[in-house]
Amino acid sequence: MSEHIVSPKLYLGIILTLMVLTAVTVGAAYVELGPWNIVVALVIATLKATLVVLYFMHVRYSPGRTKLIVVAGVFWLGLLLFMTLADYATRSWY
C-alpha cells in the first residue's frame, strides 16, 4: 500500500512548519479580532491537522480508499456539528 517512502527532509520541513504555526496561533490569541479570534485559531489548527494527516499519516500517498475514509470521517463529524449548531443558530428566527 503506502510503499511510498517519504524523505526525512520533508518530515523535518513539516515539523518546523507545525512549530511555526503553533507560535503564530499563540500570538494571534493576544490580538483583538473580535469573533475572528476563534476563526483564526481554528483555521490554524485545521491547517496543522491537515499537515499531520497528509504527511505524517501518509494519506497523501495512500490509496483512494484511505482518503475516502478520512474524508467521510471529517464529513460526518461536520454533519454532527453543523446540523446541531444550525438548530441553536436559528432558534430566535421567526
Added chain:
Amino acid sequence: MHRTGELYGHFETLEQQRESASLGMWIFLITEVMFFGGIFLAYTVNRHANPVAFAMGSNTLDLKLGAFNTGVLLASSFTMAMAVWAGHTGKQKLITLFLILTLLLGGIFLGVKTVEYAAKFEHHLVPGSSFHIPAEDVSAAAAKADPDFAAHAQLFFSLYFGMTGLHALHMVVGAGLLIWLIRQSMQGRFTAKYNTPVEMVGLYWHFVDIVWIYLFPLLYLIDRRHK
C-alpha cells in the same frame, strides 16, 4: 486460528493481512473522531451559553505550559513518523531509537499535564464538592452578567478535565503500545518487509496528536484577549 510466522491462518497472504490491519486502524480512528466529536459539540454549545465563565476559566490555564506541551507532542509525532520511515527502510537500530524518543516525549507531555492538574487541585478548581471559586472572581463575573458564575465555571473545568483527561488516557494507551513495540523492535522483529505494527501504532499516535491540536486553541487560546 493457527499462525505461521507473521501470517494468521485465516488470511491467504501477508499483503491481505497488512491491508486488513491498516483498514481496520483507519476505521477505528474514524470512530475515535466521532467519539471526541460528541464532546467537542458539548463544549461548543456550553461555551456559547456561558461565555463569561468559559473565558475566565480559560484564562486560569497556564498558556506557557500548554504551548510547551503542544510543541512536545508535535515533536513526538515527528519522531514517530521517523520511526515508521526507519521501518520502511529497514533500519532496525533507528526504529528502536525513534520509538524510544517518541515514548520520552510522550512522557514529558504527561508529566507537564500532571503539573497542570496538580495546580488545579491546589486552587480547588477540580469539579466536585471541594470546587471553589474565590469570592472576588464571582463578583467580577457577576458584574459581567454571570451571577451563577461558580456553577458555570465548574462546567468549564469539567469539560477541561473531561477532554484533556480523555486525551491523556489515549496517550497512556499509546505509551503502552510504544513499550510493546520497543520490546519487539529490540528483538529485531521489524524489517523492511514486516513493520505493520509500527505503522499502525504510528497512525494512532498521530491521531492523538491531532486531538491535542484542537484542544489547545479551544481550551487555552480563545478569549485570551479578555485579560
Added chain:
Amino acid sequence: MSATESRPAEQFPEKHYLNADYGIRSWLLTTDHKRIALLYLVSVTFFFFIGGIFAGMIRLHLLTPKGALVSPEVYNRLFTMHGVAMIFFFLIPAIPAVLGNFFMPLMIGAKDLAFPKINLLSWYLYMIGGGLALFSFMSGGLDTGWTFYTPLSSVYSNSAVAPAVLGIFINGFSSILTGLNFLVTVHTMRAPGMTWFRLPMFVWANYATSIIMILGTPVVATTLALAGMERLFHLGFFNPQLGGDPVLFQHLFWFYSHPAVYIMILPAMGVISEIIPTFSRKPLFGYKVMAAASLAIAVIGFLVWAHHMFVAGQSTYAALAFSFLTMLVAVPSAIKTFNWTATMYRGSISFETPMIYAFGFLGLFLVGGLTGLFLGTLGVDIHVHDTYFIVAHFHYIMVGGAVMGYMGGLHYWWPKISGRMYPDTLARFSAVVLFIGFNLTFFPQFLMGYAGMPRRYHSYPPEFQVLNILSTAGATVLAVGYILPIIYLLWSLRYGPVAGRNPWPSTGLEWQTDSPPPTENFHVTPTVTWEAYDFENRPDLGLDKPLKTDDSGRGHD
C-alpha cells in the same frame, strides 16, 4: 421442504464446527465466528425473554385504567427496562451479531472474519454490558425511559441509572468492534471471483449497517458518558440550573439512536432479500438499486435525527429541514418494498416457513414504515408525538419488521446452523400465530394514539380501556408465537431430519459447504463464477432451465 425429499438423502457430516472441540473452554475461548454467533444467539435470546416478560407485565398492568398490577414506580421501571433490554441488548445485536457473524464469512467465501479475536472481544464486551444492565435491573431498576432524557435521568431519578448507562456504554464498543470487523472483512476477505456486485444482498445490508455502527455508536457512548458523569459528579452539561442545555442531550442521543433504528431494520431487509429470491427461484429484482438503497438509507438516516424533537423546543427552521430529510429517507425504503414485490413476478413461488415470515415482514414493515410518514410530517407529529401512535409505529417496524426478519432468517438458515430440519407445518403455523397476535396487540394502539392516549402512562382515562384489553389479549397470542419456535427448534437439534447441504435450494456460497459447516468453513477455498441469485446457470442445483423468456422481451436486462 418438499425440494429436499426429491433429492438424494445426504449424510450428516462427521466433523463440523460444533463437534470440532468439546468443553466449556472450547466455547468461551473460541475464535470461530460460527461459535461466537451461537454465543450471541443464546445471549440475545435471553435478553429477548427478559424484555418479553417485562412487556407481558406492561400489558397485564394496562388491563384496567387505574392499572391492574404494579405501582407507578414499578410500571415506569418496566417499560424502561423493556425498552433498554429489547433495543440495546436484543435487537441491535440480534441480526448482525448472530446471523451476520455466522453467515457473512460463509457468504463471501472467507475462513473467518478479519479479526477473530476482536470478534470474541465484542461478545465479552456485550456480556459485560449486559451484566451491568441486569445488575441495574435487579438493584432497584431503572425509570428514565429508554431515551434517558436529561435532567430527569441525570438529576431527578432515584433509580439505578449509573450501572445501566455504563452497561450501554460498554455494549456500544461491542457494536463498534462488530461493525469494524464486518467492514474490513467485506473489503479484504472476499473469495476469488466474489466481486462487489456478486455479493448477496445480506452482505450489503450488513455492510451498510456497519457504517452506521462505527459512525453513530461512538457518539451515543460519549453522550451517555457525559450524562453519567453529570449524575455522579453533579456536573451540568445538560442541566439548565448549572448552565447546560437539556435539548443538547436529545440532539446527541438521537444522532445515534435514529440511525440505530436502521441498524435494526437494514439487516432484516437483507434477510428478506435472501429469502424472497430463494423461494421465488429468481434473481432479486433491481440488484444494484437494492444495494444502493441500503447505502442510501444508512447515509441519509444520519440526517434526520431531530424528527424526534419536533416539539422539544428546537428551532422552527431546523424542524423544517429535518422533516424534509425524513421524507427523503423514506424513499429508498419504498424502492426496496417495490423491488421485493417485483421479485415475485413470474417466479416459482413456494411457501416454506421463511417465506411466510417474509410475507409477514412485508405487510408489517409496510404499516410501520407508512405510519413513519405520519410522524415525519410536522403537522401530524405535533398531535401524535409521545402517544401510543408512536408506540404502535415502532413496534410495527421493529417487532413486525425487524423481529419477523430475524425469525425468518433463523428459519432460513437453521438447517445450515444445526444441520437439521424443523417441522415445517408447525413452524408455518406459529408464524401465522405470530402475525395474528402481533396485529391484535399493536393495531389498537394506533387508534388509541390518535385519540390521544399518551405513552408511558401507568394509568389512563377509562375511554381507552376497550382498546387496551384488545392489545393485552393480542400480547398473549404473541407470546405463544414466540414460545413455539423455541420448543420446536430445540427439538429439531436432536430429532429433526438431516437437512443436507442445500435444502431449499439456494444460490449463495454458504449453501455450498456442509451443514453444519466445518470449522474452516470450506474444505477448499471456493471460486465464484456466477452472479448472485442466478438460478439459471447453476446446473449444480439440479433445477430445470427457465421457461422461455416471453414476448415482453424483459428476460434479461
Added chain:
Amino acid sequence: MQLQNSSILPEQASNFAGGVDALTLYILGTSLFFALLVVVLVVIFSLKYRRKKQTEIGVPVHGSVPLEIVWTLIPLVLAMVMFAWGAVIYMDFRRAPSDTLDVYVIGKQWMWKLQHTDGRREINELHVPVGRNVKLIMASEDVIHDFSIPNFRIKMDVVPGRYTTLWFRATKTGRYHFYCSQYCGTSHALMTGWVTVMEPAEYAAWLSGGAQDANPAGAGEKLFTQYSCNTCHLPTGKGRGPSLVGLYGSKVKLADGTTVQADDAYVRESILSPKAKIVAGYQPLMPSFQGLVTEEQVLSLTAYIKSLQAPAPASEAPAEAPHMGKK
C-alpha cells in the same frame, strides 16, 4: 367528558384540528393505496406463480430501469406534498398571532400551575374563552414536561431554563383533557387536567369570580421597585437603562446592528442574562438577576413590563380582554 362522535377521528375543538386531520387523511389515503397495492400484488403473484413442479425455476427477470425510476419518483413527489403541507401547519403552530390572550404555565413534578394575566390562578385546570387566540407561555421548574391537548391536536414541550409557547384558538365550548406528554418521572400519568372552553360572557364572569391573587403585573410592579430596576429604567428614558414603556412587542435595535422582537423570551433573557443582547446606545451595565428571581417572579416582571404600554394606541385591546396592569 366529551363523548367521541361516530367518526373515527377524535373531536376537533381548535383551529388546528381540522387541518391536522385533513393532512392525516391525505397520508392515510396515500398509505392505504400503497399498502393495498403491495398486498394485492403479493397475493396475485403468490397465486399465479406458485410453484407447480419441484424443479421449476422462475423467469430470470433482473430488473427494469424505467420501473425503478417510476417508483422512486412517485413516492418522492407524494412525500414532498406531505412535507410541504405539514410544514404549513407547523409554521402556523409555531408563530402565534399578536393578539393573543396570554396564560402563564409552570410545569413541575407533577402538577401544572397556570396563571391568567389578571392574576387568576388555577391548578391542573385551564379556562379559556371560545374563539379567542390564546397563548400559553410555559416554563418548567425541574424536568422536561409537555403540555398536550389532543382535541386541539397540539402539544409542546415545557423545558427548564427557557420559555416555550403554545397557541391555539378553541372553536367549541366544552371540557377537554390535557396531558403531560413528556415522561417526567413517577407520577407522569397523573399530570393531567382539563381545559374548559367557555362562551366569552361566561368566561368574563368566571374571571371576575373566585379567588384572585394580586395580578401578576401588580406583583411585577412591586418587584420592579424591590430589585431597584426603577433606579436605572426611568420612564423618561433618561436613566442608565432604556425606558421600558412601550417596549413589549416593539422592535429593539441592538448594539451589534441587528434587531429583535421584544417578546417574552427577550424580556426574560434581558433579565437573566442581559449581556446576551445589548440595546444600541447603552452600555452593558445591567447586572444579571439569574438565581435572584424565580421563574414566577420573572413572569410577574414580564407582565408588568408588558403593561407599560405607551398611552397612544389604546385601540388594540378587544372589549372582553381582561385589563392588564394598572394605569
